[in-house]
Amino acid sequence: MAYSEKVLEHFKNPRNVGTLDKGSNNVGTGLVGAPECGDVMRLQIEVDSDSGTIKDAKFKTFGCGSAIASSSLATEWLKGKTVDEAMKIDNMDIVEELALPPVKIHCSVLAEDAIKGAIADYQKKNGLEVTVDLTASH
Amino acid sequence: MDNRKIYLDNNSTTPTDPRVVDAMVPYFHNIFGNAASRSHPFGWEAEEAVDYAREQVANLLEVDSKEIIFTSGATEGDNLGIKGVFEMYRRKGNHIITLTTEHKAVLDTCQKIEKEGGEVTYLEVDREGLVDLKKLEAAIKPNTILVSIMWANNETGVIQPMKEIGEICKKHGVLFFSDATQAVGKIPTHPKELGVHLMAFTAHKMYGPKGVGALFVNRKGPRVKVTAQLDGGGHERGMRSGTLNVPGIVGFGKAAEIAKKEMAQDAERLSKLRDRLEEGFKKLEEVYVNGSIENRMPHVTNISFKHVEGEGLMMTFNQNIAVSSGSACTSASLEPSYVLIALGLGDDLAHSSIRFSLGRFTKEEEIDYTLEKISAGVQHMRDLSPIWEMYKEGVDIDAIEWAEH
Numbered sequence: 001m002a003y004s005e006k007v008l009e010h011f012k013n014p015r016n017v018g019t020l021d022k023g024s025n026n027v028g029t030g031l032v033g034a035p036e037c038g039d040v041m042r043l044q045i046e047v048d049s050d051s052g053t054i055k056d057a058k059f060k061t062f063g064c065g066s067a068i069a070s071s072s073l074a075t076e077w078l079k080g081k082t083v084d085e086a087m088k089i090d091n092m093d094i095v096e097e098l099a100l101p102p103v104k105i106h107c108s109v110l111a112e113d114a115i116k117g118a119i120a121d122y123q124k125k126n127g128l129e130v131t132v133d134l135t136a137s138h
Numbered sequence: 139m140d141n142r143k144i145y146l147d148n149n150s151t152t153p154t155d156p157r158v159v160d161a162m163v164p165y166f167h168n169i170f171g172n173a174a175s176r177s178h179p180f181g182w183e184a185e186e187a188v189d190y191a192r193e194q195v196a197n198l199l200e201v202d203s204k205e206i207i208f209t210s211g212a213t214e215g216d217n218l219g220i221k222g223v224f225e226m227y228r229r230k231g232n233h234i235i236t237l238t239t240e241h242k243a244v245l246d247t248c249q250k251i252e253k254e255g256g257e258v259t260y261l262e263v264d265r266e267g268l269v270d271l272k273k274l275e276a277a278i279k280p281n282t283i284l285v286s287i288m289w290a291n292n293e294t295g296v297i298q299p300m301k302e303i304g305e306i307c308k309k310h311g312v313l314f315f316s317d318a319t320q321a322v323g324k325i326p327t328h329p330k331e332l333g334v335h336l337m338a339f340t341a342h343k344m345y346g347p348k349g350v351g352a353l354f355v356n357r358k359g360p361r362v363k364v365t366a367q368l369d370g371g372g373h374e375r376g377m378r379s380g381t382l383n384v385p386g387i388v389g390f391g392k393a394a395e396i397a398k399k400e401m402a403q404d405a406e407r408l409s410k411l412r413d414r415l416e417e418g419f420k421k422l423e424e425v426y427v428n429g430s431i432e433n434r435m436p437h438v439t440n441i442s443f444k445h446v447e448g449e450g451l452m453m454t455f456n457q458n459i460a461v462s463s464g465s466a467c468t469s470a471s472l473e474p475s476y477v478l479i480a481l482g483l484g485d486d487l488a489h490s491s492i493r494f495s496l497g498r499f500t501k502e503e504e505i506d507y508t509l510e511k512i513s514a515g516v517q518h519m520r521d522l523s524p525i526w527e528m529y530k531e532g533v534d535i536d537a538i539e540w541a542e543h
Contacts, residue, residue, distance in 0.1 A: 008453075038465060
């Protein structure tokens with residue numbers, strides 16, 4: 001299968017690879033997927049509690065090139081957004097940006113789930129109302 | 139930019155040996171006749187060439203040339219061998235025994251037979267990928283007509299105990315078919331010594347051209363017959379109609395002749411290179427070789443790089459190195475390799491597997507380059523892998539309740 005230029009670019013030079021302190025109250029962690037399925041994504045956000053904006057985002061992903069590119073792109077998009085804005089990131093935006101073929105759509109779904117998981121974790125930690133719908137996850 | 143292209147996917151297909159190509163060329167234009175044309179020299183010359191190639195192929199197997207039926211490839215050979223026996227011997231019984239790790243050309247053929255009133259037992263293999271001989275013998279019933287077990291597995295290179303299987307089949311009066319696609323031309327494959335009655339194989343896995351293969355059908359003790367699956371002009375002793383692919387068959391013959399001469403030296407050289415590759419990769423942590431180490435093809439190794447997803451790993455080097463992966467992501471089905479799963483590997487290790495299959499034209503320096511490039515790729519992927527990080531922190535990954543999707 002041929003990959004799009006954008007997928008290859010993110011794969012070769014992934015943005016924001018790394019780990020934030022998951023013990024910190026400002027950090028939300030989303031861990032989705034399973035090794036048996038061939039994809040595990042961990043996406044973390046660090047939120048500035050005063051402004052409610054995401055000041056840092058990191059990821060690590062076990063998976064194919066499209067999964068890595070989807071999570072790399074997600075961290076790029078998350079930085080600077082407010083939590084409310086971040087919630088609106090839709091997997092189809094990722095599909096479009098990376099030109100993912102139909103068999104790779106699940107990679108974008110996973111990235112969306114990881115974003116929502118990270119937001120929910122942050123909200124729970126801080127006693128906020130969880131405003132993301134995790135039941136819609138896959 | 140690094141423009142090297144290294145081919146380590148010889149179990150998929152091999153390049154055609156230049157000596158084979160040279161042998162084929164005259165048969166496209168100068169000697170182009172139909173081998174079935176009996177009334178003029180154009181046909182006679184073509185027939186002569188086919189007869190000669192049939193001898194060359196028969197010599198490789200140490201069988202009579204009358205026992206070689208030319209086909210379009212191993213898939214056709216598998217279909218003709220299995221369906222042909224089922225239809226021919228149906229009055230005697232309808233039960234076939236095979237393995238879960240067979241090639242799809244065998245498994246899907248067996249499923250078709252089940253739909254048509256056949257009964258098929260799919261035996262599981264052990265952790266090494268080998269058939270359990272006791273289970274095999276126990277599975278034979280009064281209505282069993284055929285045992286279909288591949289000589290060597292395409293994904294792992296594991297070689298089945300052919301002699302012992304042959305003895306069991308003989309003892310119970312059951313026919314023995316083998317998909318020998320990956321073995322012929324690489325290791326000695328003499329069906330008569332081992333009690334194999336039918337055997338399918340193909341030219342393009344042994345440095346011959348694509349589109350031509352053969353089915354060996356035993357003619358004496360017992361005389362085996364198969365019902366034709368392609369009807370028409372009655373070519374190939376009535377078992378396979380269709381105008382013969384003369385240039386392809388000539389190339390197949392030449393490939394067989396070369397294999398007979400060079401097989402031993404190729405195998406020795408390639409097993410050393412294969413071992414060099416494995417030793418090099420074992421310097422990385424958490425690297426596992428899949429399938430039997432003792433009973434396998436000399437040029438194949440199937441390796442799982444734990445905590446790294448196979449397709450992602452392949453992306454780090456597939457501009458330069460061709461291999462294949464058991465990862466689901468490389469298949470349309472999104473399921474990881476059923477062969478590796480049958481060996482008892484977890485899905486995670488199956489997703490992390492890469493098959494390296496070396497060939498006659500593989501060079502030592504290519505192995506060294508491969509080691510360097512793929513080791514760096516594994517490192518890159520592990521740096522990206524949350525599971526690797528957890529493993530390094532001592533987290534028990536199997537104990538985590540993953541949200542499966």
